[in-house]
Amino acid sequence: MWRIDEHQRVDKRLAGAFLEILERYEKWKDIASLSGPPGLRLIAGFRDEALSGKWAGYRSSRLGLQWRVVYRVVAEDGVFQVASVTPHDYRRS
Numbered sequence: 001m002w003r004i005d006e007h008q009r010v011d012k013r014l015a016g017a018f019l020e021i022l023e024r025y026e027k028w029k030d031i032a033s034l035s036g037p038p039g040l041r042l043i044a045g046f047r048d049e050a051l052s053g054k055w056a057g058y059r060s061s062r063l064g065l066q067w068r069v070v071y072r073v074v075a076e077d078g079v080f081q082v083a084s085v086t087p088h089d090y091r092r093s
Contacts, residue, residue, distance in 0.1 A: 002033045006082045013085050017067065024063040025085060032080050037073050058083060 014022060028046065031039050037059075040048045046061040051070070058072045063085070070084040 001078070002036050003077075003079045004029050004033055004082060005079055007084065010082055010085050017085070021063050021067045024067075025069060028061060028063065028069055036078075037075075 014025065017025075028040070031043065035042075037048075040046055040061060046063075048059060048061045051058045051060055055070065058070055060068050060070050063069055066087045068084075068086060068088050069082060070086065071080050071082045073080055
């Protein structure tokens with residue numbers, strides 16, 4: 001069984017999300033806590049992928065066309081550290 005640790009800003013971001021996104025995030029947490037990283041990679045709809053650049057060491061899973069959950073795995077502790085649940089911005093900065 002894996003543990004999910006959420007950063008305090010996750011609740012603030014989800015307050016403005018649609019109900020569908022909230023439900024998908026809850027489903028993501030269920031799968032992550034029961035199956036761990038391999039379980040998330042098996043579900044093609046999440047499109048789980050490693051990030052690079054300033055987010056190196058983190059991973060991203062899709063909750064919808066726009067929304068992403070950004071997290072990192074601490075395997076030796078059996079923990080998912082959720083850094084952010086955010087609408088993905090496609091604009092270049």
